[in-house]
Amino acid sequence: MRVVFHTSGTTGKPKPIEADWDAMVDSAAGRIQLEPPCVLCCYHPATMAGLQVFAYCVKHDATLVLPPAGAGPDAMVQAGLDSEVTHICCTPSQIRRMLMGGADRIETIRQVTLGGEHTTQATIDCVVEAWPDARITHIYATSELGVIASVSDDCEGIPIEVLFDVWPGSYIDADGELVLWRDNIDAHYRTGDLFDIMNDRCIFRGRKDGVVNVAGVKVSPEAVERAIRERPGVAEVSVRAEHNWLVGHILVAYIVPDDNLDRDALNEWGRTNLPRPAVPVLRWVSQLPLTSAGKAPR
Amino acid sequence: MTTLDATVEVVRRRARASGVTPSTRWEELDVDSLALAAIVVELEDVLGVELDDDRVRWAGVATVGDLARLFER
Numbered sequence A: 001m002r003v004v005f006h007t008s009g010t011t012g013k014p015k016p017i018e019a020d021w022d023a024m025v026d027s028a029a030g031r032i033q034l035e036p037p038c039v040l041c042c043y044h045p046a047t048m049a050g051l052q053v054f055a056y057c058v059k060h061d062a063t064l065v066l067p068p069a070g071a072g073p074d075a076m077v078q079a080g081l082d083s084e085v086t087h088i089c090c091t092p093s094q095i096r097r098m099l100m101g102g103a104d105r106i107e108t109i110r111q112v113t114l115g116g117e118h119t120t121q122a123t124i125d126c127v128v129e130a131w132p133d134a135r136i137t138h139i140y141a142t143s144e145l146g147v148i149a150s151v152s153d154d155c156e157g158i159p160i161e162v163l164f165d166v167w168p169g170s171y172i173d174a175d176g177e178l179v180l181w182r183d184n185i186d187a188h189y190r191t192g193d194l195f196d197i198m199n200d201r202c203i204f205r206g207r208k209d210g211v212v213n214v215a216g217v218k219v220s221p222e223a224v225e226r227a228i229r230e231r232p233g234v235a236e237v238s239v240r241a242e243h244n245w246l247v248g249h250i251l252v253a254y255i256v257p258d259d260n261l262d263r264d265a266l267n268e269w270g271r272t273n274l275p276r277p278a279v280p281v282l283r284w285v286s287q288l289p290l291t292s293a294g295k296a297p298r
Numbered sequence B: 001m002t003t004l005d006a007t008v009e010v011v012r013r014r015a016r017a018s019g020v021t022p023s024t025r026w027e028e029l030d031v032d033s034l035a036l037a038a039i040v041v042e043l044e045d046v047l048g049v050e051l052d053d054d055r056v057r058w059a060g061v062a063t064v065g066d067l068a069r070l071f072e073r
Helices: A021-027 A048-059 A073-083 A092-100 A121-130 A160-166 A221-229 A263-273 B003-015 B033-047 B053-057 B064-072
Strands: A002-007 A015-020 A038-041 A063-065 A087-090 A111-114 A135-142 A146-151 A177-182 A187-198 A201-207 A212-214 A217-219 A234-244 A248-257 A281-284
Touching (some): A048 A063, A092 A111, A111 A121, A121 A135, A146 A160, A160 A201, A201 A221, A248 B033, A281 B033, B003 B033, B033 B064
Parallel strands (some): A038 A063, A038 A087
């Protein structure tokens, strides 16, 4: 069955998209068929992702657990504990927050499906550590095309052969943007997402429209954020570009430190390892806000 | 800590320089526009003041003391 939705994705004006209903629904929870699943959906049910999880549960006779509206990570963890959920569907930002709140106490987890944002290796490692026997799936999707790739090998990025076997005729252009070939309409689709190829995998670098000019140099806040997230003692980080009268933009990193963070060492690491325009001003916070879609704000 | 003290401290740390005084000029510290932008953002955080772009743009901030006075207004 083909369906048409109007969705805005993360931001922007609503636009119509056409999708195969069964493919869309099955992708929502990582295509796992454990019975009977009990799914903790951390997405708002009115979002595209939330709707997909809802439909998946209906189709597979699963129990759907929705945390209370506006629930923080602690309430989500509690909902998971109370209902003994077997699946969690959420963004990487949400799972990191939940793990900080003791989500590993939910011993019944068999599947974690992450989508809506890029999933870093550090995030995957944390989930594996919390639930060593669970299957972890991270999904790369666009609003227009739905799920592009679904990966469950505990590694960051998409294997090249997976991406280009499923999407023949697609390529990564000279700027690093992924361009997909849409067989059904004989046309290329520019994803706006930038990738690096490393160890035969496509690693998300950031949004093309997220690149900012700092003192005449193009800088990707998301790439800087990814680098900082790998540093020891960084529990959470969000790097944003702020308008600046002197240099166009300047990067500011909002960091939630854990007990082991050496702030001077992190400053020194930035000065030594990042290109100078990419060195952010550091702001220390106790918690990062998430958007209503459960994503880090940009 | 006064605004001037805070400014001197942030500049000293950011520029990794000792002997910073209110009359020290940016070129003496090798502080370019990128470094100055970072100093201003950090000072805004420390002092809890957000500078208006236009005010900074036309203020003629040539020394450490000039910057401190900008935050005092």
